Amino acid sequence: MFLTQYSSSLASSRRVGRGLALASLFLLAAPAGWAAPASATAGAPAGAASAAPPVVSAAKQALIDKLLTLWHPEQVAQMMVNRPAAEAVQHSRIALQGRVSAEKLESTMKGIAEDAKAYVDAATPLAEAAGKQAVRTTAVPMLADQFSEEELKALIVLLESPVRQKFEKAAPDIEGAVGADVARRAGPAIQPQLDKMKQEVAGKLRAAAMTR
Known part of the structure; x- marks a missing residue:
């Protein structure tokens, strides 16, 4: 029923922590698959990958580190792992409905759910490790470049409010x-x-x- 489906969806959303809720803002820019999009590298100048990161003062780095303890943008990696698993289960159920018996549907979906869980269990450590590295190589330089020390302090106050x-x-x-x-x-x-x-x-x- 519509109400039951809504309640189930809401229950899932309630399990998302504060860090995941903030990290979900990045899903709009996340790739649909795990291959790097061509647009991410096509326009990069030669040697950009080896360019030295900007120098950040100790005070500013301390503020960025504090902000990251409150924000956890690396958790977007877990969402990227979970999304295709959830979609695979959902699409499989839709594809099977009306084509097999209710008993066959549930037994098949149980196996599919186990496959999805196995994928999540295998992919999660890889995504978590990559997420931690990505924060240091991507999020930290972007924060340092786009926010002043005063702005970082204001963000911390906001998150701690x-x-x-x-x-x-x-x-x-x-x-x-x-x-x-x-x-x-x-x-x-x-x-x-x-x-x-x-x-x-x-x-x-x-x-x-x-x-x-």
Whole structure:
């Protein structure tokens, strides 16, 4: 049901920590796959990879280090690992719905979920190690170049603000209450549209499979 699916989605979002919530801002720029996009290197000048990093004062470096203890942008690497696994499970369920029995669907999905978990378990250490390195080689120079010491101090004050922390703690409950109210008000009208969309997608998948 629409309400059940919304609640499940909300429960997943609540498990995202503050660092992941901040890091999620970077997903808009994250590559869809794990191959480096051509645009990332095509325009780079020769020798750019070996260029010396900018010199950062000890005071500014200390502020950047403090900011990173509050922010954790390296956690975007874990999100990049999790996203294709979640999409694989979701797309597999959609592809199987209406084509196999309910019992076969659940048993197959259990195996697919195990495959997805095995991928996540194997990829996570690699992504975490790369994330830590990327912070030092990418995030730190960008912060040093784009923010002054005063701006870094202001960012730290913002991230440490008790009011901000209180808001972040309250936000999931507020959003959940709004979502539940939306589901109550619009769920009965949306559910038929959702069912129709699923049926049409399943029909197109069946037709494509039969005409291969």
